[in-house]
Amino acid sequence: MSLGIRAGMRRLPFDRAAPVDPIVAELEEVRRRQKLYEVLEPRFDQIAERCFDPTQSSKPLQIVAVSSAVSGEGTTTVATGLAAAAARNIGGEALLIETNVAKPVLARDFDVDETPGLAQYLDGTADIEQIIRRTRGAWLLPSGSYAANPGPLLRSERMDQLFDSLRGLFAAVVLDVPPLLTNAHAPLLVRRGDAFIMTCRAGSTHSGDVRRAIESAGDVELRGLILNRTRNWVPRWLARASGMTASNLD
Numbered sequence: 001m002s003l004g005i006r007a008g009m010r011r012l013p014f015d016r017a018a019p020v021d022p023i024v025a026e027l028e029e030v031r032r033r034q035k036l037y038e039v040l041e042p043r044f045d046q047i048a049e050r051c052f053d054p055t056q057s058s059k060p061l062q063i064v065a066v067s068s069a070v071s072g073e074g075t076t077t078v079a080t081g082l083a084a085a086a087a088r089n090i091g092g093e094a095l096l097i098e099t100n101v102a103k104p105v106l107a108r109d110f111d112v113d114e115t116p117g118l119a120q121y122l123d124g125t126a127d128i129e130q131i132i133r134r135t136r137g138a139w140l141l142p143s144g145s146y147a148a149n150p151g152p153l154l155r156s157e158r159m160d161q162l163f164d165s166l167r168g169l170f171a172a173v174v175l176d177v178p179p180l181l182t183n184a185h186a187p188l189l190v191r192r193g194d195a196f197i198m199t200c201r202a203g204s205t206h207s208g209d210v211r212r213a214i215e216s217a218g219d220v221e222l223r224g225l226i227l228n229r230t231r232n233w234v235p236r237w238l239a240r241a242s243g244m245t246a247s248n249l250d
Helices: 033-039 041-052 075-090 106-110 118-122 157-169 186-190 207-216 236-242
Strands: 063-068 094-098 139-141 172-176 195-201 221-228
Touching: 041 075, 041 172, 041 195, 041 221, 063 075, 063 157, 063 186, 075 094, 075 106, 075 172, 075 195, 075 221, 094 106, 106 139, 118 157, 186 207, 195 207
Parallel strands: 063 172, 063 195, 094 139, 094 172, 195 221
Antiparallel strands: none
16 A cells, blocks of 8 residues: 555754643633644644754654644644644644544544545445545544444554554554543543644643543643633733744734
8 A cells, every 4th residue: 555655753843942831821712723724833833843853852752632622622622733744844744633532523623535544444344545545735544424422442552553554554543532531532632642742722621631531641741721711811921931932922
C-alpha cells in the first residue's frame, strides 16, 4: 500500500518557542470554523511546536491525543487545527483521527465520505488503505458509521495493528478524543498516544474536573492545557506572558 507519504520524524522548522506552560490559546468567537483556523494559525503552529518538535520533549512524540474533561470544550476544533499545523510544518505527513465512533462529525466538516472509517477497519470490513482520506491539510481518518458497542472494537487486536501501521506511515498523528469524564472509552484512547493536551473552557470548566480527567489518563505525558474562549477573561499579566496582544483583550 502507498499513501504517498514518507515515514520518519525530523526537526520542524519552527522559529518560536512556546512562551508559557501550560499553553494559553485564545479561540475567538468566529462564525465559520475554517475562518477560525485562519485567524488562529499562529497559535496552532505554537501548539504543534510544543507537541511535535523533538527538542521540546525528552522523548520523541509521534501520536498526540487531544481531549477534555467534559463536552463543549472545543476539542475537535483544537485537534483539527493542530493536525493542520503539523501538516504545514512536516510537509503533509500528518493524520487526524476521529475516535468518537458514536458521534461522527469530521467527515461532514471535511466534505468526504463518512464510511468506511475507523469502525469499519476495527470490525474487519475495511482495510487501512480504504479508511484514510486526503484533505487539503492533514490526512483524515473519520470514525465511520455508528458503532453501537465500540468498547470491544477499541480494545481489539485490530486497534493495536492500526496504530503500529500508522507509526510507520505518519510523522505526526493527532487523536480527537471524546471527553475523559463522560466517555468510558476516552481514557483508553488517550493512552494510545505518546502524550496528550487538554482543552478547557475559560471561566467554565471546574478545576476539579480537569484534575480528575488528567488522572484518568494514567501515565501519559500531559504536554499542555489550552484555555478556549479566553477573551475578556485572561489576566493581563498572563496575557503578556503568553504573547497575547492588547487587541486580544479588548
